[in-house]
Amino acid sequence: LATVALAMMGVGAKAPTPEEVRLAVRWAVVPAHKGEEPPPELVRPCTWLSQRSRPLSDLQDPRVLRDVQYRLSFKLDDTPAAGETSKRRRRGFNTAMEYAIESGYLDANPLAGVKRAGPKGGDAVDPRVLVNAVQGSQLLTAVSYVGSVHRNRGRRLVAFFACQLYAAMRPAEAVGLREQDCHLPETGWGTLTLRETLPVSGKRWTDSGKRHDKRGLKSREAKADRPVPIPPILVAMLREHIEEFGTAQGGRLFANERGGVLGTSSYWRVWQEARPFALPPHRAAAPLARRPYDLRHTCITNWLNDGVPVAEVARRAGNSPEVIHRRYEGCIDGHEELNNAKIMSAMGWAEAASTAEEPG
Template sequence: MSSYDVRIHAILTNELSGRKKSYTVRWKVAGRPFRDTFATRALAESFRSKLVVSQREGVAFDKASGLPEPMARALNTRSWLEHAIAYVDMKWPRASAKHRKGIAETLATVTPALLMTDRGVPNDKALRAALYGWAFNKSRRDAGDPPADLTTAVRWLKGNTVDLAALTDATLVRKALDTLALRIDGAPASPATIARKRAVFSGALKYAVELRLLDTHPMSLVSWTAPKTADEVDRRAVVNPDQARALLAEVGRAVPELEAFFGCMYYAALRPEEVLHLREDEYERPAHPGGWGALHLTGSTVAVGRYWGDSGDTAEDRELKHRGKTATRDVPVPPPLVRLLDHHLNEYPSGPNGRLFVTRRGPGGRYVPTAGQPIPNNTYGKAWRGARAKVLTAAQQRSPLARRPYDLRHAAVSLWLNAGVPATQVAEWAGHSVHVLMRVYAKCVYGAEEAAKNRVEAALALQESQPSY
């Protein structure tokens, strides 16, 4: 709290023993008395003059310390590292494990741009390990001192990041933003990555304003434009039905327990984390042979690493994307996916937790359920890369075509739209809003432009045929 009700009194001289004196500056803020004593009159007069100048210039005074707000902030200033750690701790309890990792990654990226000196600085690898692996991971930091291999880097960082007040320098803020626009290897980051990291950095600075450690948000001082984010799906990444079937068949030949896993992405447009969360009781079989089934989705399973979640597991169960914790989503299962899922369940019984897709191991190529651990990202990623290498031509492998398993979901949604399924229904099945659906997939709707031209042409022909009077 602050106040403009300030009264500054004359300096009080104090007689001490041995002919010594001290000098006390006295003032009141909102009726509350404050005082500070100095060894010499010159020091007392200098301090009092600062109070007087602030009062004349209409600067608010902090009620707690009695000082003008700029002086109070300087008194309570903290280093960038201290503030960044405080920001992590504030966000940690309510953030998902994936969001915690994102915050730590951003702060670890930007902190090397906010150092006071490069004298004695540890190498880049050591700095990142100290920041991402310990300082910005509350669980590991709360466990005790940093590991021996990080101690030197952590100690150096604690004494060598700039004071938070230094971020009122627009040049420094621009340097930080430019750093966020680069990958670790120095190449430009993607527009989506830059936007995500900029939002985290902005949040940390906003928290400083909220704590009244800064007057204004430092980014408001800088005219810095982030690269445009391309929301649209690259149509070059979208496989056609023949290519999709060939890729799934190759997965079925090489890694058979994953064919239905990828099938769920292509035939039902599931996200990988939704497939990992799928349980046997969420699969509703068709009412009659050759019919359609249904999937009743209840959540997602996200790989997060051992030290980012609250349970200590490497994966975290979350709600469906963009939905509440108890929300569900129903997705139809066409006959080709019914066949894949039924075959999968016959060959590979679900794990102890009911999950359809868990890590499996066994001699002679016979796979058996493990304790129910979700399939690691690198496991299904390797299987997909192997299928691409077998099915696609050399030119196609160099292209974006089905480069990621996620591109199967894009192919499914594009197929639905091009088949004439209403956008509202596609959005419901895919777990999007209609607005996001059309913004992201607009370029993947084949024939829409030609159909529009035909309708305009027909309308013009109708007008020309009408008699004019």
């Protein structure tokens, strides 16, 4: 919405700068600020926006709509925004337009039928972020060396990152993982039954007034769950984690140092400190496993490269097969010859080829 406001702010000799507009909108849309006076540095842009912004009806004007579309797809320096950024902005604006329709301000969504601008396929996974088996093991070991022994900043998060590397869990799913959701036998494979996520939104944005809101699994019904089989190595790590650190309130496996809900900044800092321990300088400076989420990408890619059917990979990862195909197509290696052989066999060509190769 702060981006769209640049296209809807109106014109004038004393118009605020784009940076001021973005700061003003970001302040104004916070629910806790309703009825408050803006801070002194934002009084002028907030006043301008409230008095000079275009009405929603102007979105019926193709020129205005093209400007909105441009703002959704480009950055302030006029360079194209990342594909995922453009999609996220458009989703947010669509939500606002649907609300405007429900409230009677508009009859139809002005973006409906408008051709999308910007790059396509921008959410494809970059193969450079993926780690091999040795690097993955080294990174988990390095996590255990972060922080002093009595604080255990890193050691309490080794199994947390392992859930992403070996079970393709999203970080928010691992944050919400509880002991009662885990089947961890002494030997063999186990199962994690994922039921909720705890994404960070900030106290100003949640209904509960806490930094985390309880939500269902991504792209699923609110009460739906997702059983995920986990290999023996992850079973052992989770058993050891529970034995050493116990559980937090509600049976959660992973918590911050004070026993509260594990925040993004907490595990992000640990990860950034661990990478230089595990990787040589040229690797640490590269995109390799730059984000904890790259461990999930690695796990999904490994499943695909090991021949696990796409539908099963999608089920375990909590995605649709279409998303798996689109995002990971460029990461699948070594299957061309195998697939060629399957096609040869299906078409009856393999037998003919072997007969032709026989002597005499």
